[in-house]
Amino acid sequence: MDLIAEVIPNQWVTGIGAGIISSIVAYLIAQRYLSWGGNKEYLRKVDTANKDVIYALRSIISDEFKFNVTPEMLSSIISANSVKHGVDQKDMYSPDQFIDALVKEVMDSNFLSVNTKMSYCTSIISLKIPLTPELEELSTIAPSIKLSQQSQLIKLSSLLR
Known part of the structure; x- marks a missing residue:
């Protein structure tokens, strides 16, 4: 100390x-x-x-x-x-x-x-590309998906209906 x-x-x-x-x-x-x-x-x-x-x-x-x-x-x-x-x-x-x-x-x-x-x-x-209501809804749900992919997803979902 x-x-x-x-x-x-x-x-x-x-x-x-x-x-x-x-x-x-x-x-x-x-x-x-x-x-x-x-x-x-x-x-x-x-x-x-x-x-x-x-x-x-x-x-x-x-x-x-x-x-x-x-x-x-x-x-x-x-x-x-x-x-x-x-x-x-x-x-x-x-x-x-x-x-x-x-x-x-x-x-x-x-x-x-x-x-x-x-x-x-x-x-x-x-x-x-003008946003349709479906495309606008999808872009808010999954914003990381490219616009061309989103439009393809919408086409696929319309075929499934």
Whole structure:
């Protein structure tokens, strides 16, 4: 007991002990801060993947007067870009959000006439699948199922009735 009473007031022991404690606290704070950076990097990857899909779809528009992309092709493009960039597909835009972004891209262009813009937008918006009441009910029950799979499930359920 006398040894502890003599060691604690020693300036060397106190200084080294305080240095060790402050190092541990600094390490914990740095680890927390650096873990936030990893999330930012993932969000950058998702943003890049979204931009790549929009760029791919935009090049299809400029090549043809009609926008001839099926919902399955759009899903494939989204899936391929999610794999390419190493992100989860559910973190990317939905197909409807990509269609909306594409409409915005067309409307922002200064190089197209109003009639051409309207024609492009009409053909792009036709890609959106209108939700029937059955499809809307199924999308709320199982939101992780893709829209094309949901429509197939509805067809199967109507056959079973």
